[in-house]
Amino acid sequence: MRLVPIILCGGVGSRLWPVSRDHHPKPFIRLADGQSMLQKAFLRGAALPDVEDILVVTNRELFFKADDEFREVNQDRRALSFILEPCGRNTAAAIAAATLQVAAAHGPDALLLVLAADHLIADQAAFGKAVGDAAALAQQGNLVTFGITPETPETGYGYIEAEGSKVLRFVEKPSLDKAQQYLASGRFLWNSGMFCFSAGAMLQAMQEHCPAILDATRTCIAQSRMAEGKGVRQLDLDPELFAQVPDDSIDYAVMEKSDRVAVVPCNIGWNDIGSWTALGNLAEPDGSGNRVEGEALLHDVTNCYIKAGKRIVGAVGIENLVIVDTPDALLVADKARAQDVKHLYAKLKEQGHDSHRLHLTVHRPWGTYTVLEEGPNFKIKRIVVKPGASLSLQMHHHRSEHWIVVSGMARVVNDQDELFVRTNESTFIRAGHRHRLENPGVLDLVMIEVQSGEYLGEDDIVRFDDVYGRCV
Numbered sequence: 001m002r003l004v005p006i007i008l009c010g011g012v013g014s015r016l017w018p019v020s021r022d023h024h025p026k027p028f029i030r031l032a033d034g035q036s037m038l039q040k041a042f043l044r045g046a047a048l049p050d051v052e053d054i055l056v057v058t059n060r061e062l063f064f065k066a067d068d069e070f071r072e073v074n075q076d077r078r079a080l081s082f083i084l085e086p087c088g089r090n091t092a093a094a095i096a097a098a099t100l101q102v103a104a105a106h107g108p109d110a111l112l113l114v115l116a117a118d119h120l121i122a123d124q125a126a127f128g129k130a131v132g133d134a135a136a137l138a139q140q141g142n143l144v145t146f147g148i149t150p151e152t153p154e155t156g157y158g159y160i161e162a163e164g165s166k167v168l169r170f171v172e173k174p175s176l177d178k179a180q181q182y183l184a185s186g187r188f189l190w191n192s193g194m195f196c197f198s199a200g201a202m203l204q205a206m207q208e209h210c211p212a213i214l215d216a217t218r219t220c221i222a223q224s225r226m227a228e229g230k231g232v233r234q235l236d237l238d239p240e241l242f243a244q245v246p247d248d249s250i251d252y253a254v255m256e257k258s259d260r261v262a263v264v265p266c267n268i269g270w271n272d273i274g275s276w277t278a279l280g281n282l283a284e285p286d287g288s289g290n291r292v293e294g295e296a297l298l299h300d301v302t303n304c305y306i307k308a309g310k311r312i313v314g315a316v317g318i319e320n321l322v323i324v325d326t327p328d329a330l331l332v333a334d335k336a337r338a339q340d341v342k343h344l345y346a347k348l349k350e351q352g353h354d355s356h357r358l359h360l361t362v363h364r365p366w367g368t369y370t371v372l373e374e375g376p377n378f379k380i381k382r383i384v385v386k387p388g389a390s391l392s393l394q395m396h397h398h399r400s401e402h403w404i405v406v407s408g409m410a411r412v413v414n415d416q417d418e419l420f421v422r423t424n425e426s427t428f429i430r431a432g433h434r435h436r437l438e439n440p441g442v443l444d445l446v447m448i449e450v451q452s453g454e455y456l457g458e459d460d461i462v463r464f465d466d467v468y469g470r471c472v
Contacts, residue, residue, distance in 0.1 A: 002110040005045030009058035009117035014345035018329035022357040027117035053079035057094045060084035064365035086239035092253040096217040108200030122269025130266040134196035142262040144196040147189025153179035158191035210253040216245040275338040280305030365468040385445040390438035392466035399453030401429040408445035411438040
């Protein structure tokens, strides 16, 4: 039996703003043990028997960030493949693309195990048993979902009504009264959003129930670019063709219509971390019910979750609040209204505010940059370039740049000149000059960049050559 875990790494996680943002979504949030939810999803799949390779479906803007995450934990150098989406088209398109790829690589009998990148599962042994049960059902031609034994009348999850392994129906997120009835009946399970099926069974079901999605995805893949290198394969989906794939969830497109759907009821310590309250509950409470990450001073504070960043957070005389501090945004919310944080994200997006997209520290294929200060006609950044990495050969129309090396050594192309800039040395890049920055060493290159000019937007860039394929 060939089992291929499929990790779906999409979405934003708007209810976990200001830590979760478009270019740093929920799966990349680091937990108290230092691992991200995406890394935990990878390790969860890699620990299963009969797994030789893992396939990740994510936005192309997140590829290098995700690849860095996996390199930290992929000690066995397990084969890794990516399907890179130019835009989100929901889970049916993502699963169609993954299924077509697995069928082409391993045949129609290969089993896909679809996992979300932003779930936590506390009991790996129980999870392994549930996957084994699901695989047995999938080998019989079933499309299998995982149903979580409910503990409370939760209104934030969809439900599955079942008799044994037979699915009777799927139910949308219910009212509290309905959820209480479901819990009391003993016939309902939480819909986890995880699936197991053979490639052939899913392709047959899609051909029957959502042929437009399957055909459009197949057409897109045929015209898309495949690249391979350094143990990683990536399928870069064609933007124009992928935008034509109908937008639908796998639940609506297939699972609710098929008569071959089975469920594995399980109790695996599952948590989809849908709010700051849920994330805060992972931390141990103090004697007053407070859960604190980072440095905080509390006086007469009860039942609060406080996540401090680089600054110390002080709180006096409050209760039942969520406080999350980041370098450029502060969230204060009533615990009972934690789900409504998504409205703040929506307003920021509507206003075009950068804090819905980016943190002050932004990840790039070559490393990171952090905005330290900015004002009229100037911006100061801290730039870290990974060993052996290089920025694109580029030019800016409206800004000049002064580079000061803090540590390491830089190889710099500055118009017609090529030079090495060492620690405590600097160079000046005039507007309109072609330039490139490279780290030829084995340690991180750390620099301070001072930009000056009438326009300092990140879109003022013309790329002439780029090792990461970002020239347009």
